[in-house]
Amino acid sequence: MLCYFIKNMGTLQRTKIVEILSSDTFLSQQINVRGWVRTRRGNKQISFIALNDGSTIKNLQIVVDITTFGDEFLKPITTGACVSITGVLVVSQGQGQTVELQASDIQIYGTADAETYPLQKKGHTLEFLREIAHLRPRTNTFSAVLRIRHAMAFAIHQYFNEKGFFYLHTPIITGSDAEGAGAMFQVTTLDLNDMPKTTEGKVNYENDFFGKPTNLTVSGQLEGELGALALGNIYTFGPTFRAENSNTPRHLAEFWMIEPEAAFYDIYDNMDLAEDFLKSLIRYALDHCADDLDFLNSMWDKELIDRLKFVAENDFVRLSYTEGVDILINSGEKFEFPVSWGVDLQSEHERYLVEKHFKKPVILTDYPKEIKAFYMKQNEDGKTVRAMDVLFPRIGEIIGGSQREDNYDRLLDRINELNIPMKDLWWYLETRKFGTAPHAGFGLGFERLLLFVTGMGNIRDVIPFPRTPKNAEF
RNA sequence: UCUUCAGUAGCUCAGUCGGUUAGAGCACCUGACUGUUAAUCAGGGGGUCGUAGGUUCAAGUCCUACCUGAAGAGCCA
Helix, strand or coil: CCCHHHHHCCCCCECCCCCCCCCCCCCCCEEEEEEHCCCCCCCCCCEEEEECCCCCCCCCEEEEEEHHHHHHHHHCCCCCCCEEEEEEEEEEECCCEEEEEEEEEEEEEEECCCCCCCCCCEEEEEEHHHHHCCCCCCCCCHHHHHHHHHHHHHHHHHHHHHHEEEEEECCCEEEECCCCCCCCCEECCCCCCCCCCCCCCCCCHHHHCCCCCEEEECCCCHHHHHHHHHEEEEEEEEECCCCCCCCCCCCCCCEEEEEEEECCCCHHHHHHHHHHHHHHHHHHHHHHHHHHHHHHHHHHCCCHHHHHHHHHCCCCCEEHHHHHHHHHHHHCCCCCCCCCCCCCCCHHHHHHHHHHHHHCCCCEEEHHHHHHHCCCCCCCCCCCCEEEEEEEEECCCEEEEEEEECCCHHHHHHHCCCCCCHHHHHHHHHHHCCCCCEEEEEEEEEHHHHHHCCCCCCHCCCCCCCCCCCCEEC
């Protein structure tokens, strides 16, 4: 800190554009700004630089007197160049902005050759920007999305902290292959070109790093339950991996998931938490990301802000799977997949309930046990389990959760019925053997939340560096 | 993984019934312009038509396979 201070003595501290534009304390002051050039335009006498430093979606206009700096010096200041500019902040003579910086000193940190720099002043398609993911954070759209992504991550921690939930770090490498949430990525240090074999000709994992097969986690839930049955209320927030060959705008091979788990919660407490959680995150975005949301609203999705407000202000509809199926059967709607009690609901069915019938978020509960995971608490009817899915317009399933089966015998029966290999999950069963308690939790896909909050249409555009089948660039 | 659509200049696209030297807008370069707002105006350069085969006198255009991307579906968060 001392070194930093001495090193910078005599030079002006950098001021962020977001601070300059949010108060009038800098007016008539000499300040220094640093950032990347969006455009430069003008004539022989005067040049205007639109400068963005990532702190806000808004640019600061820099006014440059060409006779002072010289044409040759200004030439390399093109779109994409990085500069440090010192000058006095004045009231703008032009129409498009309230203040502007009269440049008195310009330092060029890095140029961006205009013939090869891929980002132009004109618009680009999202598909093209995905191919240059190393540069797309410099665009308005992606800087807005990434600032909102940060705000939502912060709001999640703040929400749970205030509710007394502890942040539990569950493992990313797992030794169990029975989490039951999809195909897994194997983790190994064995030489794939020279695998040690057992006498039966199978891979001998005794020499692998962990002495047994391991994978990247598909969910932190099972470990989360261990935390909840000790600390009371916990949540996880970390990366999750699915090796499914899913090619849709709603799936990633690597995504971030939030999984709260709470002891002494039943499914109703769980629904209350999920609804309050989502609403408060959306309110946080409306309150703290107004500039970025305004931009996304005008650029990509004219109904975005109205939709966010509507969801934040209205109650979610709650109904059972059985009631939902009745509505679908009596709807008169022709579905590609016919509906009957016991079938898993297809996208078209969920969309009908959310977007046509209720026109608001829906929480569906008490699904047939056959179509849900082994750990969900069985209802007295013997047919359904205490599952809950939160269905959102445009997104579909944004949250999946349940009250967990806390009875040792019933859980073991279910595991045996489904032939789940539980040899690696003995520790999970012991929570029901020693001091078991009713508990519940859910999983929220962070990028699915961001799809909804930003109005973006493709999940690859709400994470900085998407991982999808056949794509691990950057 | 299945179905459908797409791939032509740096970007976004047009290219008719298969027919001469493949076009436009933007970007870029050069010039003009005394305050611009994705500045404007004039001129200029820029192409392995996704890849590999095939049909044909002739293929950007038709056929086959593959690659890549997108949308919908499945799986799910």
